[in-house]
Amino acid sequence: MNKTKETRKEYDVCLLLEGTYPFVAGGVSTWIHNLIKGMPELTFTAVCILASSKEKAEYKYELPDNFVDLKVIYLHDPIEIKRSIFKGISNSSIQKMREFHHRMDRGDISMMKEMVEMFRDDKFPLSELFHGKKAWDMLVDQYKPQESKESFIDYFWTFRFTHLPIFKMLPQELPKARVYHTISTGYAGLLGVVARVMTGRPLLLTEHGIYVKERKIEISQAEWVYRKEDERMRIDSKLGAFQTFWIRMFEQLGKLCYDYSSAIYTLYEGNRQLEIQEGADPDKIRIIPNGISLDNFLGLKAKGHDYMGQTEFAVGFVGRVVPIKDVKTFLRAIKIVAIKLENLKVYIMGPTEEDEEYYEECVNLVKLLHLEDIIEFTGKVKVTDYLPDLDVIVLTSISEAQPLVIMEANCAGIPAVSSDVGSCRELLEGRTVADQALGPSGIVTKVADPKSTGEAILKVLTSPILRQKMSQAGIERVKTFYKESDLNKTYLKIYKDHMAMDDLE
Known part of the structure; x- marks a missing residue:
């Protein structure tokens, strides 16, 4: 870590938020707002993930004094990609990425730390990932032209739409904090994984609704996920190949977040069982019901x-x-x-x-x-x-x-x-x-x-x-x-216990 990073301001808690507080009103956002207000002795910051800068982003809450310096990431904004003759992907790096994908397909996440570090060291420049021949060859290999029945052009664009936000998350510079707390898996959870890998500080996960379940509902009903016309005409519940592709991606992101979380909190037993089904360690999960004032x-x-x-x-x-x-x-x-x-x-x-x-x-x-x-x-x-x-x-x-x-x-x-x-x-x-x-x-x-x-x-x-x-x-x-007061006391103890921990391996 260089000197500049060492002298950055450190917060007690960095919240990782996707499509919620303080820009979207609702139950989860109100929960976050009340949690921050209920702990004036702690300093909070946040990384807030929104869909696009084209949509007007306004605060829906009056921000508490102890919530400062939030950073906003726009998930689907285009990235300016400049080609360079000096930046490329080495054969060893592309081979590691191939191996990472093969392992992920088997549920093996052991290479995640190495992937995060390689993205942050610019060993996978976006220009080469989207335009380079080696990345193209790897994409064709993933497509498996001998086996696939789907159009390659549809596969190509589905890959881009699913992976561009992921590639955008991995190199993000995150605030320095004693504890990172994500309120969902998904893209916010992926930021949590990056934080855990790069800082060694504890990552906490609180799930209100189960992110993977909610994305499955959305994707199964979505018109924006490509399906062949003959598939759309069937009167059955089968998902198209690219809907399955999207769902599989969110399942893998969820599993990553579960594995890298120091502790997982949810609201009731039904949620706990769903998390276990999606690969969470039962010993990490604790049920903490919501509370109100x-x-x-x-x-x-x-x-x-x-x-x-x-x-x-x-x-x-x-x-x-x-x-x-x-x-x-x-x-x-x-x-x-x-x-x-x-x-x-x-x-x-x-x-x-x-x-x-x-x-x-x-x-x-x-x-x-x-x-x-x-x-x-x-x-x-x-x-x-x-x-x-x-x-x-x-x-x-x-x-x-x-x-x-x-x-x-x-x-x-x-x-x-x-x-x-x-x-x-x-x-x-x-x-x-x-x-x-x-x-x-x-x-x-x-x-x-x-x-x-x-x-x-x-x-x-x-x-x-x-x-x-x-x-x-x-x-x-x-x-x-x-009672909300009981909830705040519980989370204050959780934060203090994890803030006191030494950096984790």
């Missing part, structure tokens, strides 16, 4: 609320208007409710600009269902302004981890109806024997099932005694098991 939500629903005499009802949906939240199932469920209840108001509270096409489809569905007078898209709002007037919160996501919205609703004394994803059943029915003894604080329904969702909403709204019991159970559940 009781002061912000406790008592929002008035204790003297008249459950018995109520004739007007308000339903809330809190979340981004994007496909993974399955807003369309929610809208169809509301139609079922609206047929039975006349005095109904529905608020969809969350950003609408993240997937404008999907938002427009939802708006059109509202019109098709003749729900314009009932449903309001509020955009991003302060949820606490709406919670006191709500009678039930609904979540219809097809994938979640441990959604804050349910904990917030529980704390405010509002029952929830949720699809059976992530830890939602634990949050509404209890995780331990003592937790379950409190009683349910909502109803769990099938995924993508408007009928069961609508019926559950109706049951909550039309059963005042049940709704009152659920309200009380939710308040007690959060007060007992999901």
